[in-house]
Amino acid sequence: MKYGILIVSHSADIAKGVKALISQAAPDLSITIAGGTDENGIGSSLEKIQQAVDDNTGDEILAFYDLGSSKMNLEMLMEMTDRTIHKYDVALVEGAYIAATLAEVDSPLATIEDNLKSLKIK
Amino acid sequence: MKLELVDAKKWINLFVEKLEKNQTDLNELDTAIGDGDHGTNMKRGAEAITAAFEKKDPENLSDLYKATAFAMIQKVGGASGPLYGTAFLDMSKAVKTDNLELGDLLQIGTDGLKRRGESDTGMKTMIDVWQPVSDALKVNKFDQKVIDNALENVKNLVATKGRASYLEEKSKGHIDPGAQSSAYLFESLIEIMGA
Numbered sequence: 461m462k463y464g465i466l467i468v469s470h471s472a473d474i475a476k477g478v479k480a481l482i483s484q485a486a487p488d489l490s491i492t493i494a495g496g497t498d499e500n501g502i503g504s505s506l507e508k509i510q511q512a513v514d515d516n517t518g519d520e521i522l523a524f525y526d527l528g529s530s531k532m533n534l535e536m537l538m539e540m541t542d543r544t545i546h547k548y549d550v551a552l553v554e555g556a557y558i559a560a561t562l563a564e565v566d567s568p569l570a571t572i573e574d575n576l577k578s579l580k581i582k
Numbered sequence: 583m584k585l586e587l588v589d590a591k592k593w594i595n596l597f598v599e600k601l602e603k604n605q606t607d608l609n610e611l612d613t614a615i616g617d618g619d620h621g622t623n624m625k626r627g628a629e630a631i632t633a634a635f636e637k638k639d640p641e642n643l644s645d646l647y648k649a650t651a652f653a654m655i656q657k658v659g660g661a662s663g664p665l666y667g668t669a670f671l672d673m674s675k676a677v678k679t680d681n682l683e684l685g686d687l688l689q690i691g692t693d694g695l696k697r698r699g700e701s702d703t704g705m706k707t708m709i710d711v712w713q714p715v716s717d718a719l720k721v722n723k724f725d726q727k728v729i730d731n732a733l734e735n736v737k738n739l740v741a742t743k744g745r746a747s748y749l750e751e752k753s754k755g756h757i758d759p760g761a762q763s764s765a766y767l768f769e770s771l772i773e774i775m776g777a
Contacts, residue, residue, distance in 0.1 A: 503623075503659030506667075528744065532664035532698050536655065 463563040463572075464490035464518020466545070467556060468509055468525040468534050472496035478524075478556055486560035490517040504530040509537045513545070520544040522563065522572070524556040531582075550579035583722070584681045587643055589774050594631060594650055596770035601628040604766060612759040615746040620759035623660045630657035643681060647674035661699075661744065662760055665708065668698040684771075685720030692716050699743065706741035706753060708760035715768045726772055729765050736761040 465482065469475040475495025483491055492515045494508035513521065523545050525531050531547075538545050546569070548555055555576055562572045585593065601608075601624045608621030630653035640646035647670045655667035669691035676682055676690045692712040696702055703713050711732045718724040741753035744760075 497659040498656070501659065503663075505659070506655050506664070529659070529661040529664055532661060532668075533655075535698065536664050536668065 461489055461517075461563070462519050462566065463559075463569075464492065464516040464521050465556060465560050465563065466509075466512055466516055466521050466523040467491070467493040467495070467552070468504060468512075468523065468530040469493070469495045469552065470502050470504055470527050470530055472500050474526065474552075478553055481553065482557050482560040485557060486564035489560055489563055490515075491560065492516040504533045506533045506536060509533055510541075513537060513541060513543055516543075520546065520569075522559045523547045524550065524552050524559070526552045546573075548573075548576055548580075549582045550576050551581050555579045583684050583719075583775070585643075585684055585687075585774075586681070587640070587646065590643055590646055591635075591640065592774045593770055594646065595635075596773055597767045598628040598631050600766040600770060601625055601763065608759050608763055611757055611762055614756045615741065615749055615753050616759060617660075617745065619660060620662065620763065623658045623662060624763050627654045627658040627663065627666070630654070643677045644674045647671070647677065662708075662763070665695055665698055665760070668694040669712070683720075685716055685718075688712065688716040688719060701743045704739065705743035706736055706739040706746060706758050706761075707743050708758070708764040710736045710739065710758070711761045711764040711768065715771075724772070724775075726769070729768055729772075733757055733761060733765055 467475050467478050472495035475493035479491050479493050492512040494512040497503040498505045523534055525534050558575050559572050605621035605625045608624060609618055612618050612620035631650055634649040634653045640649055651667045651670035651674060654663050672694035673687055673691045695709050695712060701707055701709055703709055714728055714732045718728040737757050740751055741747040746753040
C-alpha cells in the first residue's frame with residue numbers, strides 16, 4: 461500500500477489500543493506502533509520508534525503521537541531516517557482513525573491532510 | 583577556551599556523579615511542577631553513560647559527546663532524553679573535524695535544545711540555563727554566579743513550555759527540574775575548568 465500508519469504513545473497500552481481500533485477501519489494497511497519506554501514504562505523510546513518504522517511496509521508513513529517526548533523522539537528519528545514520514549500534530553485517536561480510513565481506500569495525501577486539518581490540537 | 587578530551591571526560595563523569603547524588607532533589611523539584619520522575623530518569627541516563635564509557639572508552643571528543651547523547655536518548659525516557667540527546671549529538675557533530683571554543687560549542691547545544699523543544703529563553707526551561715552559560719563563556723565571564731543567577735531567574739518565570747505550562751501562574755516560585763539538572767552539568771564544568 462502507498463501509506464502505512466505509525467502510532468507513537470507514552471503508553472504501550474494506548475498504542476496497542478489505537479492500533480486495534482484503527483485496524484478495524486483499515487485491515488489492509490501496515491500499522492506499526494511504538495508505545496512506552498524500552499522497559500515498557502511510561503515514556504517514549506527512540507529504539508521502539510526506529511523498529512516500528514523499519515517494520516512498516518507502507519511506501520510512506522503517516523505518523524501520529526500523543527505527548528511531548530513522543531513528538532521529540534519521533535522528530536529525532538525523522539532527522540536520522542531515509543524513509544518518508546509525515547507527522548501530524550493532531551488528536552491521536554481521531555487523527556489516526558481518519559487517516560487509516562482514507563488511506564485504506566487509496567485516498568490521495570491531499571485529501572487525507574485536508575480531513576486532518578480540523579483535528580490539529582498541538 | 584577549548585575543552586580537550588581528558589577534561590571533557592572528567593566533565594561528563596562529574597555530571598554523572600551529580601545526577602546520581604541528586605536524584606531525590608531532582609524528583610522533588612519535578613513533583614512540584616511535573617510528574618516527579620526527572621531525577622529517576624536522569625539517573626538512568628547517568629548509569630547508561632557510565633556503561634557506554636566502560637564498554638568503549640571514547641577516543642575523541644566527537645565520540646564522547648555522541649556516546650553521552652545516545653545514552654540519554656535511549657535510557658532517559660522522558661522529554662529530557664531527546665533534549666539532552668539532541669544537544670550533545672549536535673555538539674558531537676560540531677567537533678568532528680575541529681574542536682570549538684566552549685562558548686560556541688555550548689551555543690550549538692543550546693540551539694539544538696531550541697530546535698527540539700520548539701522553545702526559546704524565558705519559557706522556564708533548561709534553555710534558561712544553557713543560553714546564559716553559553717553567553718558568559720563567549721566573553722570569558724563564566725562562573726558560579728552565572729548559574730546561580732540563571733536559576734534565580736528560572737524560579738521567577740511562569741512556564742510557557744512543557745508540562746509545567748499547564749500550571750500557569752502556579753509554576754512561579756519553583757525551579758524547573760531540567761534547569762536544575764543543567765545547572766549540575768555546568769557546575770561540573772566549573773569544577774574541571776578550575777582544576
